[in-house]
Amino acid sequence: MAEQKIFGYGNNISVKQGDEITFHVNCDGASTAEAQLVQLIHGDAHEAGPGHVEREIDNPVNGTWEVKKQFTQLGNFYSVEDPSSCLAMEKAFSMTCFIWPTMPKKGTRQTIMGRWDTRNNTGYALGISPQGYLEFWVGDGEEVDYITAEMPLLNKVWYAVGVAYDPSTNTATLHQTGVLNRYNSLVGPVVPYELDSHIQTRLRFHPDNKPGVPFMIGGARDSHVLRGDFINDLFAGKLDRPAVLSGAMSHAEFTECAKGTRPAQADLIAYWDTTEGLSENGVGQTLIDTGPNGLDAEGHNHPVRCMTGWNWTGKADCFRLAPEQYGGIEFHPDTVTDCKWEVTNRMTVPADLPSGVYAIRLRVGPGEGISEEYIVFFVRPRTPRAKLAFLVPTASYLAYGNESLSFDAHIIQPMTGQPPVVTDLDIETYEHREFGLSTYDTYEDGAGVCYSSYLRPVINMRPKYRMSSMNITWQFPADLSIVAWIDKMGYDCEFITDEDVHREGIDCLRPYKCVITGTHPEYVSERMLDAQEDWVQEGGRLIYMGGNGYYWCVGFSEDHPECMEVRKLDSGMRAWAARPGEHYLQTTGEKSGLWKNRGRAPQKLLGVGFIAEGFETAMPFRKMPDSYHRTVSWITEGIEGELIGDCGLAYGGAAGVELDKYDLTLGTPPHTKIIASSGGHSDNYVLVTEELLYAYAGLVGSLDYRIRADVTYYTSWNHGAVFSTGSIGYGQALPANDFDNSASKMLKNVVDAFIKEGALPGSQWTLEEKQWR
Amino acid sequence: MTQLDEPSKDVPLVADSEKHFYEYFNAKQREYVKQVLNDDLIEEYRRKPLGHHSEPLERTLAYFRRLPISEQYALKQSKDGTYRMISMSGQRGVPPTYVSDEVFQTLHDGYFGIFMRQIKDMTEK
């Protein structure tokens, strides 16, 4: 019997009562699945906590669903709508392009551009042969004929390539010349490479340009008996300014093209100007044809734009400064930002369903491990009524979506100080990488992943999931510990997400008096930050429950709100580093990277910012002298002794994993008080790289005083305030001992105070001290 | 297990709250160093001031090196090639001062002299 697996996603992550949400499910080994709408309360199986807690909800969508296998198109490419078949040329034609291959010796065929049908071997295409040589091929349905270049293509070097084909003599001429300069390639001009190759040969037959075959840039259409049509032979690397010309161009004409001269409009059939549309605010998914026929190309799975092009001279390090040097578009054969599965079922969110964290639980066969799936979504209130809201960090969930650090990242074991603990689900999704990668992974060609979306199964955005490299819950399942705490304390709480705050700004936050963040809201857009800053000034009370929060600058485009873009740059604790010149977001045009390096360190809003990271063990907080001041002594009211948070589900303490601290030099409000700090972290805790100007021996927990978490508090305008715990582990400390612990007590004091209107406790004790002691 | 220090409540107001933690942290480090400091450790340093050290000695040295500049020492070479110990002021523009009249014949002796001085400072805290 085939192994039974089930995976799925929803088309929306945040819905209001009355909205519709569609579910897309892929199943192997079964044709029906049992579905149940559940409300998720807690998702960590650690024995110190309550375990997995969910509540089943009645809904017409429950029951047996018909499910089937669905395939995913991996890889990005452009497809051209060509209704009048301008690109099915019967007369002489030429093609040119600039290419920067990243895996020429990949071992499989790669298509640069062409109108090729792999299944029937018809059409023509320009691409790279499996041995790594430039090649042009034609097919008449029976056989395929090739012309191959003489010298192999080199990794990460810019070439101008072209082919001139004359059917009257059936001669094909293939051109390849290097356009490497001091900046634009992996190696410099001192390396004695001869890059040119110009070959002419007589082909044995004419290409058969059957109707219905699409013209593609970066791939070719193939077909499979089970799957139907799909795109294969994908290109890895950058392309710039692909063009199709009429007539067979001469060697001299090719040389002109290679210098960058745009061919005359009269000679063009299509000229996809990759720099067209680059603006102050980025560029979209359409590749514009500035030739006479207007054959615009649509991008699939987000090819990465705003990348340096063949003519980059190094001085303009942003596409906004010199768009004509930024015609590069990068392709990756193993990327996916939209699975495009068919709808399996749909649900209208009932009007009486309270705002909260929900999922459709699907089970086939044994109903556990890979035979169980939770499609998670968040329900917002149509009319906000509560005073308290939980801000779900969906952008950060996307950033970590489907990470596979345990398997591919060499540094992960030294970092976590322990061997990973993987499950069948991890192995299954690693082997069959149809669900894409996270921004912590690299593509097969070594480039960092900069796009992540939720239109695909995200296996770590599920309850019960543990991050294998660290053996604790992470992001969504860890946040459920806070959700469970809110539920246990009986607060009337509503749920909003990053997506809502980004789209609606301060309007989304205004109804609430107090907003709690998740354990690790690491990725934020400018609009999200602006909204929260403004809301705090208006009197809002923010509780930052995380560590390493508000760290990365991300962007969303209006057309694809489900897909987040981030580029990791030269600084920060980062899994990859973007190449020079490619630091700016395609979706918004702003520089990505750390908010600290944009002039907006997290200390400005939260009072604390990322300082250290470590695993294996966690420590409790200890009260600091300021905690006794009457302006803030109410925060630690009712806590016996000095320790706060000496137990928890993440390594046994509330201060653990990623730690933030107070820093006046980075913008912590000057009147902020440190309520409690942790200490005695082990040597696995290390200082973050952006705080290092020079590295030296002993930047570890037992030797560096900076490695700690600070609990801070400050007040703003209109009785607004911000309370920060500065530690990822804090949220996971809440459920310990059935929610009866010091970390829980401190948080309760704060939430109780924050949801009340008017002045905050302790606001009267502000006169200058005249001490007797 | 050692008795935990309570962070002091009688702390003057400071502009940078970090200072509270810094002092507390150093107090904890001193506790540890006092546990491991013994004649063997001192002998180890005397024999080999620079280079690979055992873990307790290295941690002790790490504590000394991370003290504020005003509590640190250096060596000043005299014209006849001998050395005297100086103490850093820690204030921008203010020069260091001689600590004592003791003269060290070699650099090696000088390092050891500083080490013993720092131990003395620590035990007096």
Place this chain on the structure above:
Amino acid sequence: MSEANENKEYTWINPLGVWGAKGGNYEVTSNQVSDPSDVWRKNTGYKVPTSKVGRLKHYHIWDNHNEKLWKRLRWWPTRRHLLHVKGIYNRKTLNAEKKILDRRPIYWVICMVILFIGPLLFPSSMQSSLLTAGATFGIFAAINVCWTLIIGTASIFSLATYAVVGVAAFLTSWLSINFGMPWFSLPLIGAAIGFAMGGLIALPALRLDGFYYALLTLGLNELCRVYFTTSQEFGSASGGLYGADSYLSESWSPAVQSHASYYIALMILIGALVLFRFVNGKRLGRILRMAPEKREAFAEACGVDYKRARIQIFILTSAALGLIGGLYTAHFRGVAFSIFSFDTVLLGLAMLTIGGIGKAEGAILGTLVVVFLDRVMIEWGPMRHFLIGALMLASVLWLNNGYFGIKQQFNAWRDKKRGEWRSTRTEKGGEALPEEATEIDDKDDLYFRRYDKMQRDYLKTLITPEIIAEHKAKPLGQHSEALERVLLYFRRAKMEDKYALHRVGPDGPFKIIAFSGVRGVSPRVVEDKEYPTEEAGYHGVFMRRVHDLLES
């Protein structure tokens, strides 16, 4: 600490004890750690003598075309280029070079040119004998090339080749003599005769095994010999048949005749080569090479119809042999009984063996050697047959695949020698030697090997029962320096075969797995042992890593 105190036991005091870290291990028995630089100071050179490496460029390497247009011709109408050439970048200088992957077409052309201008180079005293020998060579080489199709490509051990040629030759001679058939009809009739005979001897080839089939064909050969020698019709009295029509006109001068016969024989050889090329290189040849003797079952399981292929090859080759038989008659104006004699067969076998069975060039070389010794070096007397035998024996004894297999055999032998040399010189898991370094492109790896060896040698001295106990008591958390150094090394290991745990069920148990290190390939289970808790699992992983370290 001095050398004497190396790895002395001591009580490690946990620096986090003062912070009240939970979970014990405030004081643990551990070992002093020696200076890690010691191992670097002790190892300052290779342990084996080293010498320079490099291969002098002693022949011309063709440059690439660079900016010039290269008009590439093909063997029209196929898609094969004239020469199988690849452009590569030299690993040492990055020069663009042309690498000719298969030089054989060049050698063939050179040899053919030599053969064709041969007569101009022959010393005039030996002119006629060399030309005659050359003609004989041409015809017999053609026969052997066809024979190679059977013995080499189809690997069917048939000795009936000369029988077919002989029968065709005799019958066409007889027809020409008695019915005056013109010379141009003789090859065609011969081909038809060959075709018929081919069908006859093909069928037993399907049923009989190698040795028995050889005996059968030998018997057939004998049958023909006895029949023709004792048959009056076929010239038993005169030792053969003579007087058939020939394309070599009597009216031509002897010099012209011998030149013509030489060149015509060469044309026949080229014809045979063309046949060989188109059978061996195409589908039929591929099928036959896939189903040699004793491996028919495998081929059949793959869906290959080898029976049909075998019948085809026999018929085709026999028709070709018959055609050659007809040409033989037309060339020599008749045929002698000696064509059936056993020594003809043996000489033929010698021709094949010396060159190497399976290759056309082998058949030609063998024929050349034997014909040269047999027909040209006549003054050596019986010695020359002894020499032929000795050459054949030497070829069989020492060469795996005849003369043309020498290069392959030599390379294999060199590889073996290299393997033996290396194993005496390299240390297991040690540094790369200068000769090994030529094979590694990322020179950073070379440094890593040195560094890793030093690390391992050093860390082996740190493994003691104390640190194992320390790990078992508390796998995660602050550790003494000795244990931490070992752990840091383990965690930094490369991904290939790196250990991790697999949680089997939601609450355990745990099994040890190892990562593949290859993107997309999932990890493998290392052992069946199950660990009840994570701590036990972490310690199990640690013990495995310690074991691997001590073994390396």
